[in-house]
Amino acid sequence: MIATRKLRRARVLIAGCGDVGLRCVPLLAHRAAAPRVIALSSQPARVTELRAAGTTPLIGDLDERRSLRRLAGLASTVLHLAPPQKTGDDDTRTRALIAALSAPRRSVARAVTSAVARQRAWRGWFRATFKSSKPAGANTRAKAIKRAPIVPDRVSSAAARGWPIRVVYASTSGVYGDCGGAWIDETRPVRPDNARAKRRVSAETQLRRAARRGVLNASIVRIPGIYAGNRLPLARLQKGTPALAPADDVYTNHIHADDLAAILVLAIRRAWPQRVVHASDDSELRMGEYFDRIADAFGLPRAPRVSREQAEAQLEPMMLSFMRESRRLQNTRLRDELRYTLRYPSIDDFLREARIDPTVTSIPVASPAG
Template sequence: MTPTPADTPAASDQSPVTPRRRVLAPGHLFCFGLGYSALHVADRLLAAGWRVSGTCRSAEKQAELRARGIEAHLFDRGRPLADLGRYLADVTDLLASVPPDAAGDPVIDLHGAEIAAAATRFAWIGYLSTTGVYGDCGGAWVDEASPLRPSGERGLRRLKAEEAWLALPQPAHLFRLAGIYGPGSSALDSVREGRARRVVKAGQVFSRIHVADIAATIIASMARPNAGAAYNVCDDDPAPPADVVTYACALLGVAPPPVVPYETADLSPMARSFYDDNKRVSNARMKRELGVTLAFPDYRIGLKSLFDAGF
C-alpha cells in the first residue's frame, strides 16, 4: 500500500504551528508578474473588493489587465520600474511570481532595496517557487523539512531566489508549486492540440496542482501569516504523467498516443530535465497550518471538472 503524505515520517516530525489569524479586509495587493497563477489570486481578491496592481512584460498584457481593473506596469530585467516606492505606498500585501533567470531573481536584483525598505509595512509577502528545490528523491516522500538539493540549474536558481526572499526584513512565505494545470492549460488542451505524449520512465511520478487550489492556498496564507514559512502546494495523488494523458483521452473519447519509453523518447533538453526528479510531495503542512481543503485533490477530479465546464 502506498503511504499517504500524512503517513510519512518527515511529515509527522514537523512541530505543529498555528499561524496567527488576520482579518482579511479588502486591501491592496501588488504582484510582480501577473501570470497564470497570480491572476487567479488577483481575480478572487478583486471580487472581494481588493485593489490589485502589479507588473507584466508587454503592452498588450498591460491593456488586458487594466481592462480587468488591475493597475499594471511594464517590468522585466531590462526595464526596471521608475518609481516603485510610490507604487508601494499603500500596498498591504506583496506577491512575487517572476521566475529567476541566469543572472538571478530580477525583482530582487533591481528592486530588492526598495522592497526591503517597505517590507515591515506589509501584512504579508509571498514568493511562488517550485518543488524542484528538493531535487531527485528516488520517488520518496518529501516535505518542507526535507533537504533542498536541486538537481538542475533551474532548481538551483529557485533555491537562490528563495534565500533572497527569506533574507528580507520581513521574510516572505514560500509556495513550492507542483505542476500547474487549470482552465486553458491542462492535459485536455495538449491532447486536443496534438501535443500530448505518453512518455514512460519506470517508477516515475509527478505531483501536480489545480490553479484554483493554488489561489485558495495563497489567500489562506494571507489570512494566517507566518513569515518565513514554506508550503508545498500540490494535490494528494502523485502519479505517472502518462496516466494523466490516458485519462484526458478517455474524457475526450479519443485513442491515447502510443507509449514511448523514456530511454528512446525524442525529448528536448528542457523536457528531458523534468524527468530528472522523481518524488512524492507532501501537502500536510498546507492543510494543517492553513486549513486548506483541496477542491481538486487528484488529477481525475480536476480534469473531469475542466471537461464538464467546457475546458
C-alpha cells in the first residue's frame, strides 16, 4: 500500500535546480500532498547535493537532446529555472525542454502503435471478407471504415493523459529593455535591448506557442535582481567598483531569493495560464542607493560615483548592460492574483534581519542588481 501511494505521488520537475531551485524544494515538501521533486542537472558531481536536499536527481543536459528522453511523461508540473545558453537570439534550451516534455512516452507509443496495427488489420479483414459478396449496407460501411482516421503514430504524452503539463517559467524583467525609469506593469510590450534578453523573449514565445498547441500550460514569472545572504555585492564593494552618479543613475528592482522561491511554488497553483507576473518587492531604489544601503549595513566603503561616460570606460559590458536600463516594476498581480505577502518588502527589511543574525551573510558572493 505504501509503495502504491509513492507511485501515485505527483511529480514536480525542476529544470535548472540552482540556489533558487533548492529553496523551492522544502516549500514543495511542506504542501498538503507533497509531490516527488525531480531535479534535472547536467552535472553528475551534484547528485549527492541534490539528493541530500530531498530531490531525486536526474542527469540530463538541455544542450544535448538525447539526454532528455526520460523527461517524457515524467512529471505533470515543471519549474523551468534554467537560463538560456550564452549565445544567439533563440533559446535552444527551452526548445529542447518543450520537445522532450511533449514527446510520447514509450508506453503511450506502444499503445498507439498497437491501435494502429489493429485498425489496419480490421480494414484488411473487412475488404477481404466483402470483396466478392456484398450484403446490403456493406458499401456504406466500407466507405465509413475507409474514411475513419488511423490513430496518429506520434501523440504527446500530455494529450494521451488528457491534460497539459503545468509549466512555471522564471524569466527576467530585462525583456522590457530601458523604460526611462517609468512604472510598468505586466502588459508593457517587451523590447529587449541585448541578446541575453532576446533569448528570454524567445523562451517566453516558445512556451506560449506550445500552450496554444495544447502541449502545456505555462505561466511566466518575470524576475528582477535577486539578492540573499549569499547573493550580495559585497565583493564588488570591497573592490571599490564604481556606481553611476545620481544624475545618471538608473532605477533597479529586487527580490529576495526566499520570496522568489515562495512565489514560484505558489505560481504552480495560483498563477493564471499564459499570464505574466512580476516577482518584485515594494522598493523604489536607484542602483547606487541599493549599493549604499548594503555598504552601510556591513561597514564597507560606499561605491565611488562616476559619470556614465566614465563608467563606459571602466566597467565590464555585463555590468554596463544593467546600468543602461531603468524601470520600476509594479507588483499588483503578485498581491492580488497570487495573494502573496512579501517576507522582505524591501532590502531594508532584509538588512535589519541580517544585523541581528550574522549567519545571513555567511557566504558573500558578488551579484549585479537587475
